Amino acid sequence: MEAIKRKKLRERIIENIFLLCACVAVISLLAITFFVFYNGLAPFVSNSYSLWSFLTGVEWRPGSNMYGIFYMIVGSVLATFGAILIGVPVAILTAVFIAEMAGSRAGKVIRFAVELLAGIPSVLYGVFGLGIIVPYVLKISPMAQGESLLATVFVLAIMILPTVVSISETSLSAVPKEYREGSYALGASKIQTIFRVVLPAAKSGIMTGVILGIGRAIGETMAVMLVCGNPIAGIPTSLFSQIRPLTTNIALEMGYASGVHQELLYSTGVVLFVFIMIINFAVNRIVKTKVGN
């Protein structure tokens, strides 16, 4: 009797340990949100810097107490938008090839290539950008340096490829065979079937992929830091302008910042965090409606 009781107690304890482990993810998320917001909102709460001039300023000069991130937001958004514009069509068509047209062997090879592309650390994309894309942009640029919005867009476009390809491919493969057969039976060609039946049916999955791609592009730091130029002021006016996305602002200066300067770097993180949260909710929304259907 005693032995069984002890056994039961042990099972109980271990179950609770498992429960605790499962909660770590939630706790971490809460802790991250708390610490970033706590530090990031402090300068506005204590009135050591005005929120308005933080959000609308176009100069970041810690030396002369000017901390404006509006031009960084613009830079981040433009770079992400450009990357989506270039990267998404290529990625979706690649996914179409893998899911619909490739034989099993070719599909395997390309899938492996995409996985490898996803596995390459972002720093190396940056090194590649610095070694190839930046010098090339410099050749056609009227500016004196190749680090620019254009170079950033290209690097990010490459970096979102694996995310969008793999998620789109999964959702294309999930489209029931009957859809295609029905389309063929109506006399449609393979290409027509792909573009009129399969792609629309996989729409929500592809959208999820695109939004995750946006998330990756806007949150990318190390690769971008090497190719964007990081100016201290100025809204980008052309493709060849230098930009300073939110992420690189944090990574560049966090190492030595202190006081208000450091807190405002956390505030930059808060702005980035808000962007990411919006993206996360969008994904969740899409996934939910898909399940609903």
Added chain:
Amino acid sequence: MGRKVKDTLAKGIIYLATGITLSVLLFIVGFIFVKGIGLVNWKFLTRDYNETVSYVFVQAAEVPMSIDADNLKKENPYDARYESLIDGPIYIKSIGAAIAKVQYRNNYTEKEQFVIAYIEKNSPLLNAKDSTGKNVDIKTDDIIKRINGINLKNLTLQEAAAQIDNESGELKIKVVQPGGGVKSNIITTLYMVLLSLVIAIPLGIFGAIYLTEYAKPGKFVNTIRFAAECLSGIPSIIFGLFGMAFFVVALKFQISLLSGSLTVAIILLPVIIRSTEEALKTVPTSFREGSLALGATKLQTIFKVVLPCAVPGIATAVLLSIGRVVGESAALLLTAGTVAQIPGTFLSPGSTLTVQAYYVAKEEGNIELACAIGIVIIVIVIVLNVLSRFASDKLDVFNKK
């Protein structure tokens, strides 16, 4: 007819897009290999990044050379990519070693240096001690700068050899062990992988067990899944910020191996939870029922039946996680620092391979070196990819049964 043309056109565009994706990969990997391969060799992997200077004390002796002069010429510790031979080597009896004069290229500066080309088996150099009496490991290819306070700079090889041979008694030699390698970064990466996995793997696996085996579907499970999803969507620089505020500042772990690996462990959590959950779900319910019917408790069932079946899936999770740690940079930049050294304790900083690649590309503008580090990283990534493929194939085999 019109439809055929349109179809061919569309097909062409699809092929083109796939071609672009493939060629981008080949181009990047090709660029990194072509640019960096010139620097990758054994020394690159085994040297520290920074050169180390030490003064060593050696008891002069009379050690005859045991190999003949022709063979001495073949003793060639220098590397054409780092050094080019100017003169030598010449054997010196008093230290039982041969030195050679080389043109030494250390990143940018080209300098003439005397390097140790050959060491006799009973050379006094092998018993070299520093001022505190600790043994110093002198190897071929180390640079000899000074002897008994006499700078060897501007001497010819013969003069330098004569200078060293003239000295007797206890010799005080300034030795420089050349840098330019990534040994410390490889070891830091290894530490980082081990430490973060030790933290994240149990948390992730136990969490996944709770979600699949214990929790009833509902709000609670959904909350945890949502949190895990959110975590996987957060960019690593935000994790870095958190790590800096919490581990580095609030818990006073400083910028260190420990702060870095704790931060990375949180990044790994969602990956491990999800992969383990998937693996656990593939284990048929009948297995559990069978085990329970035999009188096993739930815990016994989980550890003796369910987990062993899910091993390939968990292995995939581990491999994926290793890949994540190796590739992680932004979070580590803020929490583990950019110091190229082997961390002595959990609380000392150290830069992993990726952070070092960033550092040399950004701060030193040395793309070749960054690419050379990149080759090491890509090789690791490819090996991990192949292994995880192997593991997931194993899982598939199990499923088919």
